[in-house]
Amino acid sequence: MNNRLATWVILGLTLTFLIGPFLIIIAAALSAGNTLAFPPQGISLKWFIKVFQVDSFRMSFGVSMFLAIFGTLTALLLGIPASYGMARYKVPGAEFVRLVVSSPIIVPGIIVGLALLRYLVIPTGVGIGPALFMAHTALVLPYAVRVVSASMENLRVDMEEAALLLGCTRFTAFLRIVLPNIKGGVLAAFILGFVTSFNQVPVSLFLSGPGLRTLPIDMIAYMEINYDPSVAALSALLAALSIAIIFAAEKFLGFSRYV
Template identity: 55%
Template structure:
């Protein structure tokens, strides 16, 4: 039984990590086309991705939208999570389900809805449209992660602060916030990674000359099929894995998921 369990474990790891290994190796190819096994070994494609202007501009936009949308989602999501965890709201479970809707509904449907009601109705700049669209997607992550932490935080310590003279808002910042700080940071990392790697919504909300990095990579592959895409994909995957690993080691991300 032990041998079978270990064998299945290694098969699952191979299934999960195999495509990533292929992409990393393809990025080191010395050839001019994306192939595996690599045609020789070279670092030139990993170097080239830093010289492509489209990737540079879309990377800056992805970071700006990711950070901005994550902060907005936390500003909106933390009070919602507090209300769900601390108060007996009418139809509380229904509200919790509705808040989680962007996690359930396919991204292409959300993108189409945002295109209709944000782009066509507000007629806002593309950058603002992307910011609002990604904020909509990230609010459920903020609510779920922070509410999981609040559910495990005893409410009597907050009540004690109120009895000692703190206002309800003052007790929140003095007692609750320090205790859920890890959850907020974990929600920030998870939300940022989700925003940075978002494709369906970004495809609908992008405009001429303005696109997020994942969509720019798709458009780049329509005309160029060199290993630079594999190199960039490997770097993005490594960056995301490193962020999740550090968050797990420092904050215990799995406690909030």
């Protein structure tokens, strides 16, 4: 009985630690007051409505969506062939290549952002938009390679070899045999990359500029001037969106098999 009670206490504390901040943000977003506070000062949905009325939020949301979608697609275009090559051929130094590819998620984001600013943006004079796009692509590339590689390793090689023996070219066999059988891993990599890119803060903080900011950076800038619960409302909406995407991916793709 004591062991069971201790288990439930530990579980309750863990859930409180994980879910508690999210519940506080929701409560603060529902406040009827004019300042961000907890406990809420009454109940109102006005701050959720205001989120959609702030021009900068709409613009930065579009920027974040563009970077998350097309940055992840670009990472997949690079990561899928790389994963296929390392899975099907004996590539010299394959483990070193995997380590280099994984470096954007191993190295702290603030260092990656500072390095890109100092050694890419300033010396070359590249614009903020291309720099952000390259940075977000590099940040999600490790997830593309890792997740797709796991799917490649679980795919039977003899299926592809049978297609080659029947006259398919290597490229045709890849399109007709390999790609359809790893589509679950590709979709899982896309979802993981999308969520990672959309919620990215440290790198975007260094590379954002006037007229072009991602949504998380715009939220930080908004809070420097306004201290109302609209940021809490937007945070609650983004958290709900991320949770919905992950739950949908788990239900339809078995997301936990790939990550």
